[in-house]
Amino acid sequence: MPFAGKGANVVDGVKDLVVKDSKDAKKKDSKPQPTENERLRAAMAGVMERKLFTIPSFKIYGGVAGFFDFGPPGCAVKQNITQLWRQHFILEENMLEVECPAVTPEPVLKASGHVDRFTDFMVTDVVTHDCHRADHLLKAALEAVQADKEQTPEKKEEVEGLLRRIDELDAQQLGAALTAYEVKAPETKNDISPPFNFNLMFRTSIGPKGDLTGFLRPETAQGIFVNFKDLLYYNGGKLPFAAAQIGQSYRNEISPRAGLLRVREFTQAEIEHFVDPDDKSHPKFSSVEDLEPLLYSKALQKDTSKQPEAMSLKEAVKQKIIANETLAYFIGRTYLFLVQVGINPKRLRFRQHLENEMAHYAEDCWDAEIDSTYGWVECVGLADRSAFDLRAHSEASKQPLQAYVAYDKPRDVEKLVAKINKQAIGKSFKKDGKPLLEALEGMKEELKGDKGPLACARDSLSREGRCKISAGGRDFEVTTEMLEIREELQKESGKRFTPSVIEPSFGIGRILYCMFEHTYATRDGSEEKTLFKFKPAVAPLKAAVFPLVQSKELDEVARRISTKLLRAGLANTVDTTGTTIGKRYARTDELGIPFAITVDRDTLDAGDKQGTVTVRERDSTSQVRVPEDDMAELLRRLCFEDMAWKDATSKYKAQDAPSE
């Protein structure tokens, strides 16, 4: 997820987490009110903390803002989602997975632009020296004005305009706005400093000498870029190919808020799909072209009367709403993945970046945004970043990071070719001309239309009869006598070029959090009876096994079933506490365990139920009676092979809920 790097403060889209879409808020009257959102969020947070899905890190030491642990069930759910991601993207797409260190030396992040531009504007409380994000304070102030009924329509319009442009403001503009709206430090109401840049990377020092600065990577993508050359070789030199990395990334947020959504250490899963810029078709596009995700294109966003629209990806590519097939393919795959892990497709949209959000080199960007109690949250960024990243690393490392594609048959190519008059150069510069000659040799030809140094020199030569060329630390003034630049038609059997990269970048923690919200529910209208309707493949445990009453014989069967399930890769728990079956069901519900298996006297007694146990499905609470020997296979199919519960109910006998 490299950031745009367009200007001083334009970092990637994730920065502004909460797309508080005022337009949406106004229109969707059915949307829950903020207080309802807060209530829901607090109720879910209560369950999550009590059941240790998440724990504030270093809690016994008072915790540190922006850090969370995953406790046992949270850890399992996160693992499951990560494994599904690996299966869905890496395995099914034959991607090349890499694992690189988080500690990264400065030159890598200097080249990528993070050292200079991965910043947020910060202001400090002039009395307490507490730090705040400048844009957050301004936003809050502007929203207060917006909400004020006394304000004139003119004022409100001004405020709305400012809110729209808030990410584009430079330090001076931001400072001016903070002054104009008399923004003070929250809580203390003290004056604040003018805004200044704060780099969001954690800094450290590598080795004992202390002279090698390192940072904790702010994203996993750079590890892929620096390995491009080896990965291309591994792939037999062929394009397109994709590489992926799953790992921790770090951002030293100024003032982390929004709970699990803005944290300082988080798991990313990033893909870099390298492709010929002249051919961004995708061989498997047909497998997703009929999907109809909600698309919120630039055009729709600009028209305040419009909402995101469901549209087939085929149509979106055809109408050039999405720039190319490969980007659309990944939008489709991302849609499938998110729905597979439990995101409600009706609360998922793909929002296109507006021109002012994109870096100058980006061709097209879309964010998968998921509706939550915090508003629409950017969870996946999908960007066609052209050749920016590879070019940047190639320049900084002085290593060619290019690919070669052979044409089916040789092609005629128009080129600019430099004809160098060494004599004339020698006459003018004597032996000082050597670096100039070397530089000219290095730029002997380029593709017509490439706007490279030759095109530039030719423009200058034809306009002014001379051009400036830098070489060996000085500028040479080169005349038409010394250098002629001709157009030539050449036959070429292939081309060498810097590949474009299409980058889907997943924030695993954010997807996880939104999934929690989308699957959180209560039963029978009771706020006490909570459950998570996790997809079985995602659930922390696949089953809970209960002996109906406390009994050595029943315990033994329960443990035997548990072991069999475990061997089939089905994580489960045995609950022999002997509390009421209703309470034990409630416990499995709270953890989102999809199936509860109960062993009762009928399992042991001679009769038509001998050797069978009951299975209760969490969402429907309906039960069937299943032979013990079928359990592992049935559960495996229910959890991992898209077998529906109704198929199980039609195959096996229904069973009333057991009573003690």
Next chain:
Amino acid sequence: MPFAGKGANVVDGVKDLVVKDSKDAKKKDSKPQPTENERLRAAMAGVMERKLFTIPSFKIYGGVAGFFDFGPPGCAVKQNITQLWRQHFILEENMLEVECPAVTPEPVLKASGHVDRFTDFMVTDVVTHDCHRADHLLKAALEAVQADKEQTPEKKEEVEGLLRRIDELDAQQLGAALTAYEVKAPETKNDISPPFNFNLMFRTSIGPKGDLTGFLRPETAQGIFVNFKDLLYYNGGKLPFAAAQIGQSYRNEISPRAGLLRVREFTQAEIEHFVDPDDKSHPKFSSVEDLEPLLYSKALQKDTSKQPEAMSLKEAVKQKIIANETLAYFIGRTYLFLVQVGINPKRLRFRQHLENEMAHYAEDCWDAEIDSTYGWVECVGLADRSAFDLRAHSEASKQPLQAYVAYDKPRDVEKLVAKINKQAIGKSFKKDGKPLLEALEGMKEELKGDKGPLACARDSLSREGRCKISAGGRDFEVTTEMLEIREELQKESGKRFTPSVIEPSFGIGRILYCMFEHTYATRDGSEEKTLFKFKPAVAPLKAAVFPLVQSKELDEVARRISTKLLRAGLANTVDTTGTTIGKRYARTDELGIPFAITVDRDTLDAGDKQGTVTVRERDSTSQVRVPEDDMAELLRRLCFEDMAWKDATSKYKAQDAPSE
């Protein structure tokens, strides 16, 4: 893997990576000579780099010592080993998995002792200021003396003694030895500085204010300890239970050597098994008691005529060679795990720590050491650390980190009980006595034999008639009149105590590297034909699918098989390059792919082979012909269910190697 923290420079055992066991080297004449080791290592490194199992990190920028990337096959193998670990330990043992951040605030690592004592002795080159590990330089110098035939036997004995004690030397002793042996900086031969402590943690700063120091965790264990209270609650308050964490740890090594074995960022998998110190039995011990790993006990190590001995774990516990069942249980489980992932059991030993290697609080420690071309490498540490870690965090955080165990029936317990004479205290100290009274209330009783503050006070009272008690920032002199301490027999229904912890700590990267060495082989005596005999479950890909010749029809079948395998969770690759089948087999061998599936004309043509494909097994190179529809199930069983290849050869028809 917390370190011992016994003295200034006693860190954990992993520190001294290469147990260059001179005793072993002398005795095992059959062991390859160093040059042979180096040759083997270089040959394997060549394959590993060429096939991108590992890549020096940031290679295009010249790399940084101590950092490695895993490329596609290395990443897959590492994932597979980690998943097997999760299945073997976390799932099968019902452990509580947690995931905590790597960035850790200072107080946590101050409490654990890392801030003060996680250090190595460093010396610097007085001219270049390059840094070196003091013990490494001394060791090299001593070994040179050892190898010198001119030296007297007395000198050699002195040197051997010093080598044995090298980890115990303090700064002064180490400095004296460096001076005595005239050790200079390697390469430059410049003088070196006296040794001084260098902390191995990467330091950073959390938040924008810069006032909160953080470190990258040097181990994953602390994340578990700080969550103990919540985890115990999650487990229903019951002991024993185990928690585990898999994640990155960081050590800013002074001068990383030994390739993949000593790196600055690495993956650990650590278990903390919390147990009642009075009951370290293990309910599942019987499942491992008959295993006979090579044990290298303290006694054997002290007798230079002895070698490690295979001994059943049952016997080892019975003879009190291993301190308790739980520690022995984990030694057994570790043995099973290592063998399962491909470690040669004959090159695996469990070495007990000598007294001078252990921290004062540790009850017993064993390292799983694996033989490699670098010597015996510590890959897993198994330690009974008593209650040290929980006590340290409890003290620092002021949070009780204790468990309660109810007795089956009430027990008589001998206690020391304080009888406080408030009047006498009031008389002596007036209202200043309040803090003293509070302090005494807080220490009202303790178990007899606990050597707590009451026992201490009683000693003092009976010896001198008074004792000193600190409270409210001052010392009070307390007399026998004010405080009487009696022994009482009380009935108790349970006990509250700080649990002991038994800690198995795995270095995943080291296990991985040793496994590479143990499975690396050449075919037909040709150094060109290399293969990795990975266990199928560990192999980066489970199968390669080949159309025998280039043909659209055969390609189609190959892709269909590939997709089916993928859906069954079997990672695979299709090779349609059409090079000779021999070359394609060689490619799969280099990557350690266990099965190659070839689609040929017979697959398509009517006849008895229609619908069948050949499967070649890597190690035996034998082949069978299998119906296409059986493939996924057969491979799943071969890879994940311990089905042996010979079972496949007896079930299906043998087939000659296909020829084009």
